[in-house]
Amino acid sequence: SQTIHQWPATLVQPVGSPLSLECTVEGTSNPNLYWYRQAAGRGLQLLFYSVGIGQISSEVPQNLSASRPQDRQFILSSKKLLLSDSGFYLCAWNRQGDSPLHFGNGTRLTVT
Amino acid sequence: KQEVTQIPAALSVPEGENLVLNCSFTDSAIYNLQWFRQDPGKGLTSLLLIQSSQREQTSGRLNASLDKSSGRSTLYIAASQPGDSATYLCAVLGSARQLTFGSGTQLTVLP
Numbered sequence: 281s282q283t284i285h286q287w288p289a290t291l292v293q294p295v296g297s298p299l300s301l302e303c304t305v306e307g308t309s310n311p312n313l314y315w316y317r318q319a320a321g322r323g324l325q326l327l328f329y330s331v332g333i334g335q336i337s338s339e340v341p342q343n344l345s346a347s348r349p350q351d352r353q354f355i356l357s358s359k360k361l362l363l364s365d366s367g368f369y370l371c372a373w374n375r376q377g378d379s380p381l382h383f384g385n386g387t388r389l390t391v392t
Numbered sequence: 393k394q395e396v397t398q399i400p401a402a403l404s405v406p407e408g409e410n411l412v413l414n415c416s417f418t419d420s421a422i423y424n425l426q427w428f429r430q431d432p433g434k435g436l437t438s439l440l441l442i443q444s445s446q447r448e449q450t451s452g453r454l455n456a457s458l459d460k461s462s463g464r465s466t467l468y469i470a471a472s473q474p475g476d477s478a479t480y481l482c483a484v485l486g487s488a489r490q491l492t493f494g495s496g497t498q499l500t501v502l503p
Contacts (some may be wrong), residue, residue, distance in 0.1 A: 286435075323396070323481070323493035324436075339490070370435055377489045378423045378443075383435035 282307035286371045293391055299344075299358040301387050303371030306352065311373040314381070315346055318368040326385040330354060343389075358369030366391045394419045394486045398494035405472055406502050412457050413497045415482035423485040427456050427467050430454040430479045430496065439480075440467070473502045 286303045305311050306362045312331050316324040323380060328346035336346050343362050347355045354371060371384040395418045405411050415425070426442045428436040440449045440456040442465070448457040455468040465482055481496040 323495045324491075326490060361460075372436075378439045378485055379492065380426060380438045381436075381483075382438060383428075385435045386433070390431065 282373075282382065284371060284373055284382060284384045286387060287387065288387060290388045291390070293361050293389065295391055296360050296361055299356070299361050299365070299389070301356040301369055301371075301389075303356075303384055304352055305356045305373045306350070308375065310351060311375060312377065313348060314372040315354065315356050316370045316372060316383075318370060318386075324370065328356070344347070361391045364390050365389065393429060394422075394484060394492040396482060396484055396492050396494040398480075398497050400497060400499075401495065402424060402498040403416070404500040404502060407472060407474060409472050410468070410470050411472055411499075413468070413469070413480050415465040415494055417463045417465075417484045417492070419486055420463050420503075421487045422460065423489070425456075425458055425465050425482060425484045425485075427454075427465075428481045428483065432478075436481065438449075469499075473501075474501045474503045479485050 283306045313364050314329045315327040318324045330336050330348045333348055344358050368388050370386045372381050374381045396418045397435045399414055422444055426441045427439045430436045432445050442458040448466040458465045477500050479496040479498045483491045483493040485491050
């Protein structure tokens with residue numbers, strides 16, 4: 281069976297510090313991978329998606345970047361965090377664009 | 393631009409009731425609609441996916457229907473239990489091949 285791992289679960293970082301959130305998927309190959317952000321009381325916002333190694337599409341211009349160094353690894357980064365980067369970040373995968381989407385447990389990021 | 397709305401934002405019911413959660417979307421040109429459950433501080437769990445050619449999907453006590461022409465979907469939960477308490481989100485996969493999520497309905501089932 282397929283599983284998705286996302287870490288850390290919680291993170292508190294000062295403004296201006298770097299960020300690296302990691303997501304890995306097991307039990308499948310060549311998944312589509314996604315990073316979402318969920319703000320309190322709002323729907324999920326798609327940040328980045330990837331259909332293959334090194335292929336990253338950005339949906340929203342912002343202070344974040346994503347990379348896919350391996351087939352089942354997706355990393356969300358920032359060089360300098362802003363207060364507005366605080367939120368709940370979720371990694372997700374599916375086999376193809378119209379198949380069910382499966383999420384990790386999320387990372388609660390607080391920028392202080 | 394696709395917009396997805398879920399009403400009500402919060403719902404509280406006594407245990408054992410049958411209930412319906414609503415989801416509406418503005419652009420009927422969709423590929424599918426997916427219902428998720430989210431427990432506090434956790435990720436989303438996929439419950440049901442309805443392809444655009446389907447009218448409904450069932451899983452246990454859950455039944456999701458889709459009326460694409462009117463831009464509506466409902467999630468029916470039979471014989472609700474306290475363990476059903478969570479936030480339920482719907483998401484539509486539109487013509488741009490991107491998922492658009494609603495803001496969710498927070499369900500509380502009282503014992």
